[in-house]
Amino acid sequence: xxxxxxxxxxxxxxxxxxxxxxxxxxxxxxxxxxxxxxxxxxxxxxxxxxxxxxxxxxxxxxxxxxxxxxxxxxxxxxxxxxxxxxxxxxxxxxxxxxxxxxxxxxxxxxxxxxxxxxxxxxxxxxxxxxxxxxxxxxxxxxxxxxxxxxxxxxxxxxxxxxxxxxxxxxxxxxxxxxxxxxxxxxxxxxxxxxxxxxxxxxxxxxxxxxxxxxxxxxxxxxxxxxxxxxxxxxxxxxxxxxxxxxxxxxxxxxxxxxxxxxxxxxxxxxxxxxxxxxxxxxxxxxxxxxxxxxxxxxxxxxxxxxxxxxxxxxxxxxxxxxxxxxxxxxxxxxxxxxxxxxxxxxxxxxxxxxxxxxxxxxxxxxxxxxxxxxxxxxxxxxxxxxxxxxxxxxxxxxxxxxxxxxxxxxxxxxxxxxxxxxxxxxxxxxxxxx
Amino acid sequence: xxxxxxxxxxxxxxxxxxxxxxxxxxxxxxxxxxxxxxxxxxxxxxxxxxxxxxxxxxxxxxxxxxxxxxxxxxxxxxxxxxxxxxxxxxxxxxxxxxxxxxxxxxxxxxxxxxxxxxxxxxxxxxxxxxxxxxxxxxxxxxxxxxxxxxxxxxxxxxxxxxxxxxxxxxxxxxxxxxxxxxxxxxxxxxxxxxxxxxxxxxxxxxxxxxxxxxxxxxxxxxxxxxxxxxxxxxxxxxxxxxxxxxxxxxxxxxxxxxxxxxxxxxxxxxxxxxxxxxxxxxxxxxxxxxxxxxxxxxxxxxxxxxxxxxxxxxxxxxxxxxxxxxxxxxxxxxxxxxxxxxxxxx
Amino acid sequence: xxxxxxxxxxxxxxxxxxxxxxxxxxxxxxxxxxxxxxxxxxxxxxxxxxxxxxxxxxxxxxxxxxxxxxxxxxxxxxxxxxx
Numbered sequence: 001x002x003x004x005x006x007x008x009x010x011x012x013x014x015x016x017x018x019x020x021x022x023x024x025x026x027x028x029x030x031x032x033x034x035x036x037x038x039x040x041x042x043x044x045x046x047x048x049x050x051x052x053x054x055x056x057x058x059x060x061x062x063x064x065x066x067x068x069x070x071x072x073x074x075x076x077x078x079x080x081x082x083x084x085x086x087x088x089x090x091x092x093x094x095x096x097x098x099x100x101x102x103x104x105x106x107x108x109x110x111x112x113x114x115x116x117x118x119x120x121x122x123x124x125x126x127x128x129x130x131x132x133x134x135x136x137x138x139x140x141x142x143x144x145x146x147x148x149x150x151x152x153x154x155x156x157x158x159x160x161x162x163x164x165x166x167x168x169x170x171x172x173x174x175x176x177x178x179x180x181x182x183x184x185x186x187x188x189x190x191x192x193x194x195x196x197x198x199x200x201x202x203x204x205x206x207x208x209x210x211x212x213x214x215x216x217x218x219x220x221x222x223x224x225x226x227x228x229x230x231x232x233x234x235x236x237x238x239x240x241x242x243x244x245x246x247x248x249x250x251x252x253x254x255x256x257x258x259x260x261x262x263x264x265x266x267x268x269x270x271x272x273x274x275x276x277x278x279x280x281x282x283x284x285x286x287x288x289x290x291x292x293x294x295x296x297x298x299x300x301x302x303x304x305x306x307x308x309x310x311x312x313x314x315x316x317x318x319x320x321x322x323x324x325x326x327x328x329x330x331x332x333x334x335x336x337x338x339x340x341x342x343x344x345x346x347x348x349x350x351x352x353x354x355x356x357x358x359x360x361x362x363x364x365x366x367x368x369x370x371x372x373x374x375x376x377x378x379x380x381x382x383x384x385x386x387x388x389x390x391x392x393x394x395x396x397x398x399x400x401x402x403x404x405x406x407x408x409x410x411x412x413x414x415x416x417x418x419x420x421x422x423x424x425x426x427x428x429x430x431x432x433x434x
Numbered sequence: 435x436x437x438x439x440x441x442x443x444x445x446x447x448x449x450x451x452x453x454x455x456x457x458x459x460x461x462x463x464x465x466x467x468x469x470x471x472x473x474x475x476x477x478x479x480x481x482x483x484x485x486x487x488x489x490x491x492x493x494x495x496x497x498x499x500x501x502x503x504x505x506x507x508x509x510x511x512x513x514x515x516x517x518x519x520x521x522x523x524x525x526x527x528x529x530x531x532x533x534x535x536x537x538x539x540x541x542x543x544x545x546x547x548x549x550x551x552x553x554x555x556x557x558x559x560x561x562x563x564x565x566x567x568x569x570x571x572x573x574x575x576x577x578x579x580x581x582x583x584x585x586x587x588x589x590x591x592x593x594x595x596x597x598x599x600x601x602x603x604x605x606x607x608x609x610x611x612x613x614x615x616x617x618x619x620x621x622x623x624x625x626x627x628x629x630x631x632x633x634x635x636x637x638x639x640x641x642x643x644x645x646x647x648x649x650x651x652x653x654x655x656x657x658x659x660x661x662x663x664x665x666x667x668x669x670x671x672x673x674x675x676x677x678x679x680x681x682x683x684x685x686x687x688x689x690x691x692x693x694x695x696x697x698x699x700x701x702x703x704x705x706x707x708x709x710x711x712x713x714x715x716x717x718x719x720x721x722x723x724x725x726x727x728x729x730x731x732x733x734x735x736x737x738x739x740x741x742x743x744x745x746x747x748x749x750x751x752x753x754x755x756x757x758x759x760x761x762x763x764x765x766x767x768x769x770x771x772x773x774x775x776x777x778x779x780x
Numbered sequence: 781x782x783x784x785x786x787x788x789x790x791x792x793x794x795x796x797x798x799x800x801x802x803x804x805x806x807x808x809x810x811x812x813x814x815x816x817x818x819x820x821x822x823x824x825x826x827x828x829x830x831x832x833x834x835x836x837x838x839x840x841x842x843x844x845x846x847x848x849x850x851x852x853x854x855x856x857x858x859x860x861x862x863x
Contacts, residue, residue, distance in 0.1 A: 256626035260503035
């Protein structure tokens with residue numbers, strides 16, 4: 001192998017790789033997994049996801065009297081993953097009728113399901129009302145529909161108001177819920193109070209996604225806590241909980257980031273400290289200190305997910321650059337559109353690296369997993385491990401051109417089980433009609 | 435007095451037209467009356483001039499970029515420590531400081547000391563946090579907007595100049611929407627977001643190189659007026675000045691932040707004579723040798739702090755000391771280049 | 781196939797290659813250095829495949845792919861004399 005020696009001055013250029021190979025996941029050999037289940041193959045580490053939720057719980061519950069985690073279904077709604085979180089005490093946070101049904105089928109009690117999102121239809125709401133689930137109201141039409149249903153079904157909806165606010169992060173997510181600063185949120189609360197047919201249980205905000213500044217949560221928590229106190233003063237109602245949503249960053253590296261995600265991602269303690277601090281400073285009445293609800297998804301599951309892929313071939317570009325094609329592409333790795341996923345070879349290699357463009361198998365020009373990544377020489381059939389793919393990929397993946405592959409879980413005891421079978425031809429075609 | 439023998443690793447050996455501070459730091463250390471330093475250069479790129487300057491660097495090693503992650507950097511330093519008994523590292527490259535701050539404790543376990551601000555101090559002085567900082571500290575700071583996308587800056591004045599700045603490097607003075615968008619995209623592509631858009635303050639440029647002890651005390655401060663500025667905005671000549679207000683600003687800065695370590699304040703004196711703080715660099719500046727010549731050897735004081743000594747504050751500096759930078763074509767044997775590029779060390 | 785490496789290209793023991801015509805330099809890994817020497821000594825690519833596969837545990841198919849790539853890169857970097 002030959003490589004030109006190019007000399008420049010320090011700047012934002014590529015790095016020589018000092019990566020180590022990833023031979024096993026939780027002690028199970030990557031090659032044996034690939035032989036047994038084929039590639040591409042998603043692997044979920046049960047140990048890691050349980051470790052994550054336990055650490056998160058510890059970070060928050062050592063600082064606040066009552067903390068509830070609700071597992072964000074959209075982040076990863078594989079039953080095996082959801083159930084692991086539920087076993088750890090997490091409630092369910094869902095944003096569609098489909099997710100709601102999944103939560104029920106996973107045995108979550110109705111009153112431990114938080115129903116969020118901008119699109120809850122009449123049927124969804126009826127179901128949620130019958131099960132006394134917590135409904136987080138996103139818009140006025142939803143509020144009016146709840147008033148109507150409360151009358152029809154003769155029940156008291158248990159609700160929270162989704163609030164959007166400026167926590168100093170950009171962009172401000174003002175499309176969900178009611179704005180705090182311009183008075184929409186207070187207006188929604190007064191409507192709830194004047195209708196008098198539902199119970200305002202909580203307040204909810206979700207400031208954005210992949211928020212690298214823990215301080216923003218402090219600002220948001222303070223604003224919501226103040227709002228809760230205003231409501232107490234104006235209407236005599238003390239909310240039972242404040243839901244700070246999710247958006248905590250994972251160890252992935254955003255494309256626009258210079259430093260590695262794992263180095264700059266705040267710890268759970270950082271987030272917890274900010275939120276707890278704001279709560280403790282708020283003038284809540286005696287015996288009225290609210291519970292904290294959290295819906296963090298990505299930060300709990302991203303680093304528990306891996307994708308094993310096989311090298312299909314290597315090529316040279318017209319300009320002499322190296323291309324490597326592997327059998328997993330953007331159809332499975334939706335997140336590669338915004339992350340530079342860490343890639344490790346799954347076998348020993350020589351210490352000579354070359355900058356490579358890593359492509360997926362699709363016959364589509366957009367199928368690029370990494371524009372530039374320094375990789376050792378790879379042969380056809382060599383395995384690569386893509387890291388931090390536990391969040392969103394196993395839900396946002398596409399059945400496109402090929403079928404979706406197996407997903408296995410490496411259990412805490414070291415066993416391996418198939419948690420989602422690879423799709424077969426019939427799974428896709430049986431829904432079609434001529 | 436017998437000088438104490440120590441080994442100091444220094445980065446930023448890129449003594450080019452937009453120079454790193456490494457070579458000036460080393461020149462200052464070489465003049466120390468307290469220490470006899472073995473200097474280990476740490477370089478990212480093969481052609482950083484300092485690597486080949488034998489009277490400056492005793493030995494040089496290549497290190498991985500911060501973008502490879504702190505783990506990679508730490509492993510490399512561990513490797514270097516097998517060959518060199520490093521006592522102190524003085525990092526001089528903006529983009530690497532965060533990694534060194536994160537590694538401080540682990541380096542300490544290796545017996546290697548650094549003198550750096552805390553993560554909080556480091557974050558606060560970031561260009562995108564500077565306006566808040568100004569408000570709290572009472573130091574004048576130009577108005578600025580932090581933008582994650584071009585759309586975040588809506589009211590671009592058509593005829594008044596503004597400054598567009600990258601997170602780590604680069605700043606351009608632009609006028610009008612078109613120029614703004616062009617430079618915004620350029621910076622965002624190179625350094626990522628956020629990009630900072632700042633009010634342009636017209637006036638003369640002053641810098642203050644200083645050192646804080648971490649408890650709110652200013653140990654050193656030498657103000658310099660830029661006398662000649664290159665097209666990259668770097669001082670090519672400068673002179674120490676006696677305006678007390680500049681030292682007072684440094685005092686205020688250190689007091690407000692409890693800053694630990696070296697820093698550089700970049701200031702502009704507006705037409706009406708007020709000083710605006712436009713940037714805080716959390717490291718030793720490239721012109722540091724001037725402070726040494728003027729009587730405040732800041733790199734030596736940094737080393738003393740690193741070694742756990744409590745250097746007392748410098749009381750004065752010589753006003754009117756001048757530096758004129760020059761470039762020099764050094765002859766490098768191909769063997770040296772081949773060795774460094776193949777083995778990653780001299 | 782014979783690949784003629786330019787006669788004035790210098791290769792050091794550590795794998796540093798210098799092209800005096802252009803001033804460019806390159807790095808070779810140990811296997812690259814070995815192949816480079818064999819080609820410079822006049823062995824054809826077919827002979828190189830034989831020599832290397834006899835000596836190392838590598839399939840002719842896999843090695844040929846790598847060798848083709850290597851030769852293509854030598855050409856691209858203008859280190860060969862094309863007939």
